[in-house]
Amino acid sequence: GHVPGFAARVAECNEITEADLEAYVPLIVAGKAVGLMQPSFADELVRHGDGVFAMDPDAAQTVEQRTAAAANVMAALRDAGVITGWRDELFPVNESYGEPPVMLVERAAASLLGIRAYGVHVNGYTTAPDGTLRLWVARRSMTKPTWPGKLDHLVAGGLPHGVAPGECVVKECGEEASVPVELAKTATPVGVITYNANYLGCCKRDVLFCYDLELPADFDPVAADGEVESFELFDIPRLMDTVSSTDEFKTNCAVVIIDFLVRHGYLSPEEPGYAALVKSLRQ
Amino acid sequence: GHVPGFAARVAECNEITEADLEAYVPLIVAGKAVGLMQPSFADELVRHGDGVFAMDPDAAQTVEQRTAAAANVMAALRDAGVITGWRDELFPVNESYGEPPVMLVERAAASLLGIRAYGVHVNGYTTAPDGTLRLWVARRSMTKPTWPGKLDHLVAGGLPHGVAPGECVVKECGEEASVPVELAKTATPVGVITYNANYLGCCKRDVLFCYDLELPADFDPVAADGEVESFELFDIPRLMDTVSSTDEFKTNCAVVIIDFLVRHGYLSPEEPGYAALVKSLRQ
Structure with a gap:
């Protein structure tokens, strides 16, 4: 498993x-x-x-x-x-x-x-005719100062002071993936991920507001601001394998994707460690 | 709010x-x-x-x-x-x-x-033609020893030793609401709720495996084992009002419903207290 x-x-x-x-x-x-x-x-x-x-x-x-x-x-x-x-x-x-x-x-x-910082992460996905989901995955530019070349969400970013999370999602969807405003507005808030990361010995206590955005099958995201090198659709088996057995994803994106997989029923309570894993997503 | x-x-x-x-x-x-x-x-x-x-x-x-x-x-x-x-x-x-x-x-x-006990809760819902959801709500029999007359999920129950959660869902769906096996098997595991309840001074540390089960619009659950008095469909506004401003729901059902509302985007990060509320669902 x-x-x-x-x-x-x-x-x-x-x-x-x-x-x-x-x-x-x-x-x-x-x-x-x-x-x-x-x-x-x-x-x-x-x-x-x-x-x-x-x-x-x-x-x-x-x-x-x-x-x-x-x-x-x-x-x-x-x-x-x-x-x-x-x-x-x-x-x-x-x-x-x-x-x-x-x-x-x-x-x-x-x-x-060690003050709290807030961000938004958007799981951009499509539903295939057979009902299976595919997640759009971004590869970060090699020139980004942080996590160059790592896999990332369709859209993710820090929440600037005074900008509401939903507003930030729409703005970043346009800037990072050329998602039109009306489509970006259909992004649904689905919960919160928290963690206590070690950043050069400092305690980075991030709060990530997670969104699901279902995209039409014929919509292709286009990198608009140079932060993303390319986008690719991952089916669920490839997504699960990549998250569970590689470090290709930026670490906090892996956690947000695990939450996505839990909410959409791709993990099962019968698997040992399920309850502890689900609880660990909000620390 | x-x-x-x-x-x-x-x-x-x-x-x-x-x-x-x-x-x-x-x-x-x-x-x-x-x-x-x-x-x-x-x-x-x-x-x-x-x-x-x-x-x-x-x-x-x-x-x-x-x-x-x-x-x-x-x-x-x-x-x-x-x-x-x-x-x-x-x-x-x-x-x-x-x-x-x-x-x-x-x-x-x-x-x-104060040992851990495990249960399953099934959010049974329908999708109206306009895309809005309705949740099936059970009213517990007045003769039940615990929580008589309170509102409950379509199906919920303790997990007996040696029975897998998914198996328990299918069995209880049949017993409590006359849901056919093939339909009950489409119930999707969507996460875990934990809490620390006070039961006569004891610390009741329950772990609830939550499932979403989408039901056809023409399916009516039927109480089969005398534990449920009646079933009723609640639209989301009524559901939210009843949970937020009454004690009609059995307490742990209210928490599972709040998780359902969070996952389906009926709450928004812009609302004060959202992040703390979401985190509090797993204690």
């Missing part, structure tokens, strides 16, 4: 285990647990923070005040060489999706602070 | 919270954490156990030996009036579904030991 291979993919996306999590230092802002930091970074934060962290425990400050206070500390950490790859782009910080941010911080600090 | 009402239903099915769980005493058999007991029951177990619990830490015994040792202790607890409602029926004990049991115990002790 494919379950052991699938479980291995989920584990790769959750290198930070439950036990590891206890070693990270929570970032508490205005009484909310919004981040999870390596102890070494937490020490740097305190050293350069001049008493700013732990921040605003009685939630008396405004978002602007916290953002300004954080900006000073982040600049000091940049000057000290602790934060690299400065982007000059603010990133919202909240406890869970849909809550107003407690503050905004420089994007380059996001992973060091 | 319906999300706050849905979140309340999920919380009702998870009265034993994460924090509460720490007050329970794990039951470790052959090195595996197979149960979770109230401290008062754990005390009784030790008092009547004559050193049998914690049981077989080096896993040297056979399942039969452990079952026999447990049977003596359970009989003593029955005679002391601690275990009531003796059934004379053995129940398998394992850490997760699909694993061989470490032992079998009297069914009346299952909730006191």
Whole structure:
């Protein structure tokens, strides 16, 4: 069966285990647990923070005040060489999706602070006349800085501040795969995947909003923005084999595809490990 | 929106919270954490156990030996009036579904030991010509000992030892709703719901295998075994209102229906609390 291979993919996306999590230092802002930091970074934060962290425990400050206070500390950490790859782009910080941010911080600090990031993943599929499904798979450009050449969803991307998930899906469908707006709008939200990935020792706690988009058999996606090298239709057996026994898929895409296979009945409770696998998709 | 009402239903099915769980005493058999007991029951177990619990830490015994040792202790607890409602029926004990049991115990002790129990729930639905879905809802007989008169799935039931989930679905579909075997076999496994319910102070940790079964528009389920009083088709707005703002549904059915609504796109990530709600379906 494919379950052991699938479980291995989920584990790769959750290198930070439950036990590891206890070693990270929570970032508490205005009484909310919004981040999870390596102890070494937490020490740097305190050293350069001049008493700013732990921040605003009685939630008396405004978002602007916290953002300004954080900006000073982040600049000091940049000057000290602790934060690299400065982007000059603010990133919202909240406890869970849909809550107003407690503050905004420089994007380059996001992973060091271990704050939640949100994204959308679209399973673009067709239904063959015999009822079997095929999934459109993108191959990422070799020139992409992250995961070059890996297999990916029809469309996937980070959720920018202030953009609703459904709106982001439509925009990225057009940009990444030339899906017309009216067709992209039929994408159906089908759930959420969460994981605790290890990114250079940081705890990357992503929340992915998953969508299913059924495409007409005669629709061919076309790469529009240079991020995708090519698209290809995978039938379910090939999809299952590729996910379970290779590392060709970008890790988090493998997890979203496993969720797709579970929801569409391609895995069975009779297979050992099924219940644990399904539960592991939301960590 | 319906999300706050849905979140309340999920919380009702998870009265034993994460924090509460720490007050329970794990039951470790052959090195595996197979149960979770109230401290008062754990005390009784030790008092009547004559050193049998914690049981077989080096896993040297056979399942039969452990079952026999447990049977003596359970009989003593029955005679002391601690275990009531003796059934004379053995129940398998394992850490997760699909694993061989470490032992079998009297069914009346299952909730006191806090061992996992498994069930199947079938969302029986029809698709109207305009593409909208309707869910078949059963009303439980007023004479049922548990949850009399509450709303239920088309078919749901506990998974007996040695019966595969898919097999159980087909059998119960016939018994409870007169669904023919060939139609019942098209039920699709779509995931797993877990919760930590409070049953007379015990931690009831159920694992429900969920199935979707699309039924022809002209098929009417017929109650066959006296457990169901009547069946009725609910359209999605009525279904969502009933789940979110009443307690008419048996609590765990409400949670399985929320999962159905999430998977079929009737909830949206734009609604506050969506991500937390979806994650809460597997506790």
